[in-house]
Every structure is written in C-alpha cells, then in structure tokens.
Amino acid sequence: MITTDFEKLSFHDSSIERIDRTDDSIEIEFKGAFLSKDHPNSGGCDWWIDEGILKLLNVTGEESKFWYNDKEGKPHPKPEFPIDEIMNLDIEGEYFKFGGFLEREPWVEWYVKSSKFEVEIVTKHKIHS
Numbered sequence: 001m002i003t004t005d006f007e008k009l010s011f012h013d014s015s016i017e018r019i020d021r022t023d024d025s026i027e028i029e030f031k032g033a034f035l036s037k038d039h040p041n042s043g044g045c046d047w048w049i050d051e052g053i054l055k056l057l058n059v060t061g062e063e064s065k066f067w068y069n070d071k072e073g074k075p076h077p078k079p080e081f082p083i084d085e086i087m088n089l090d091i092e093g094e095y096f097k098f099g100g101f102l103e104r105e106p107w108v109e110w111y112v113k114s115s116k117f118e119v120e121i122v123t124k125h126k127i128h129s
Contacts, residue, residue: 001118001119001120002035002039002041002118002119002120002121003116003117003118003119004040005038005039005040005041006091006117007090007091008035008036008038008039008042009033009034009035009036009039009119010033010034010036011030011033011034011054011086011088011089012034012086012087012088013032013085013086013087014030014031014032014033014085014086014089015030015031015032015084015085015086016028016029016030016081016083016084016085016086017029017030017031019080019081021059024057024058024059024060025055025056025057025058025059026055026056026059026062026112026114027053027054027055027056028053028054028055028056029051029052029053030049030051030052030053030054030086031050031051031052032048032049032050033048033049033052033119034046034047034048034049034127035047035048035049035121035124045126045127046126046127047121047124047125047126047127048124048125048126048127049119049121049123049124050122050123050124050125051121051122051123052119052120052121052122052124053119053120053122054117054118054119055117055118055119055120056096056112056114056116056117057114057115057116057117057118058114058115058116059112059113059114060113060114060115061112061113062110062111062112062113063110063111064076064079064082064083064108064109064110064111065108065109065110066082066102066105066107066108067106067107067108067109073109076108076110078102081102082098082102082108082110083098083100083101083102083108083110084100084101084102084103085100085101085102085104086098086099086100087099087100087101088100094113094114094115095111095112095113095114096111096112096114096117097109097110097111098110098111098112
C-alpha cells in the first residue's frame with residue numbers, strides 16, 4: 001500500500017474504470033499509472049501499474065467543472081463520474097486536482113478535498129530501461 005510521496009507517481013493517461021463514494025472517502029479504480037524508482041515503495045525500479053485503486057480518505061468536499069470553452073468552467077453534467085481519462089493529477093494544498101477528459105471531451109477539472117490517500121496496486125510490471 002502506497003501512502004507517501006504522491007509526487008513520485010504519475011497518472012498521466014490513466015483511465016478511470018470505477019468511482020465509489022462513501023461518507024468520507026472516494027475509491028477510484030484506475031488502469032495505467034507510473035511509479036518512479038525514486039519512490040520508497042519501488043524497490044529502486046520504475047514500475048507500470050496496470051491496475052490499481054486510489055483511495056482518497058477523510059474527504060470533506062469535491063467540485064467538478066466541465067469546460068465548454070476556454071473562458072469559464074460550468075457545473076459538470078455528470079458529477080458522479082466526472083472524468084474517465086486523467087491527463088494530470090496533483091496535490092495543491094489540501095486538494096487533489098484532476099484534469100482530463102470525459103468521453104473524449106476536454107476539459108474537465110475535479111477537485112477533491114482530502115487529507116490522506118492510499119494507492120493499492122492490483123497488478124504491475126517492471127519497466128526495463
């Protein structure tokens with residue numbers, strides 16, 4: 001279970017397969033992420049996470065916006081499943097900030113206020129360089 005050094009993971013081009021919410025957590029099943037050899041859980045190797053689950057814990061709020069143009073984000077038409085392809089995912093302050101696509105339509109932003117995360121790796125393979 002990965003619980004530290006989020007910046008040493010990359011979710012660029014990850015697909016979201018499922019999103020489940022409980023009272024204070026959001027569980028996101030994903031395919032395709034990168035774990036850097038610089039991460040303390042990597043064993044010194046770069047890994048491709050084929051399948052995994054990102055758990056956002058102690059969630060106290062979320063907001064999603066759908067950009068129909070480049071001027072203003074509007075309320076999202078499907079807030080229960082706001083994004084299916086991640087282009088970027090960063091932590092900014094106490095928010096996990098997702099950016100990407102929904103059904104190939106750009107641009108979606110999803111902000112989740114959470115104080116803790118866990119990444120469960122279901123399957124992975126080593127990247128040989």
